[in-house]
Amino acid sequence: TDQYQAPDYYLLDELLTDEHKLIRQTARDWVKKELSPIIEEYAQKAQFPKQLLKGLAEIGAFGPTVPTEYGGAGLDYIAYGIIMQEIERGDSGIRSTASVQGSLVMYPIWAYGSEDQKMKYLPKLATGELMGCFGLTEPDHGSDPGGLTTNFKDAGDHYILNGAKMWISNAPFADIAIVWAKNESGKIQGLIVERGMEGFSTPETHNKWSLRASATGELVFDNVKVPKENLLPNVTGLKGPLGCLNQARYGIAWGALGCAMDCYYTALRYAKQRQQFGKPIAGFQLQQKKLAEMITEITKAQLLVWRLGMLKNNNRATAAQISMAKRNSVETAITIAREARQMLGGMGITGEYSIMRHMMNLESVITYEGTHDIHLLITGMDITGEDAFK
């Protein structure tokens, strides 16, 4: 059971409210009872465990910061971060499902949608009755989404949508898709596309070695008729999808630390038990160096995401600050996962332990929501004023 206690080397619990601790306990108990016991099997089978959707909704993982009048949990950003941390301690793929639903589907409807769209979709998305996905990336436009070519044309009482999206989390089972496409003036706008619309299909992407318990697919639009009331009316331009990414990247900054904590704790426990040369391997300086560096990096990153959450609560966090935190947390987690895996020797490559699964999952986390390089260049642009993308 200790496995689920967060490392808290600097007594950061004192920075949390009683409500935060309660939310954490609820999420932690659910992960321990429902997610952890089955996740290895589903990852090995490369299947998404759909039975977890109801529980995810119940712990507030779908739209934690969306106001309660629309069915969201109405929580602050620290609570949102804590929920993502606890889920990702279990598995990044399951956290992905929550990130997409809350930050990439509910958030744009809440922030850019009409009142009718909010009432129609948000309450059902909050309970998981409806599931969504977010289509920005295309086969030829990943890091550079501004170049996307999916497009829609006015056809009287509806729009006609054409194009394709790639690498879309939740696509194979989603009921709706938030699709970013260019209008006839070449400006990016968001459309709510529903499963069942003629010409819309979602082929699944197979043979992933990473995020195996998450379903990934394409979105293909072949002259899809989209009703005009499905256009998100209140945003135009790349800042629409990028605004959603700020929300999701923030959650990942906390989530990836969940992986780091799980790997650290697993390695610590193993090192104290595993004997070689007549003593626990935890007694060897090389292993202590690894563990000491892990807890140091986790502690620094915990402080960073907590501070970022407080800035977000006051609407003061910049997109560049969020990029720094996403990049730092993923770097911390992936380094810890690799070191922790070695500490378990041969056992580290098996599904008996979660480390190798986290390590492989993190290869997606370091790439999606902006690659490691892209986030570094965002920091570079912010501090120098020079835009390396142009």
Ligand code: TGC
């Ligand atoms: P640029 O000219 O810099 O900006 C275009 C407009 O957007 C505004 N903007 C932002 N607005 C809100 N939030 C941000 N983070 C923003 N960054 C930029 C900007 O002010 C401008 O507005 P305006 O009014 O002047 O038009 O854009 P660029 O074409 O040079 O590209 C910049 C770049 C490279 C930083 C950006 O495009 C980028 O972040 N690329 C990475 C793409 C990415 O992250 N894709 C993620 C896809 S979704 C996903 O991976 C889900 S994974 C599933 C899961 O979460 O679990």
Ligand code: FAD
């Ligand atoms: P590219 O953009 O082709 O990048 C290739 C390499 O070039 C990278 O190392 C990159 O850092 C580097 N590079 C690119 N531009 C520059 C530059 N200017 N300077 C220096 N280096 C550069 N997208 C969605 O829209 N919705 C989703 O739900 C979603 N889910 C995903 C799930 C998974 C499992 C994965 C793997 C991806 C998902 N994505 C999703 C897509 C993801 O956001 C993209 O993979 C990511 O943005 C990178 O795009 P790309 O794969 O086309 O790589």
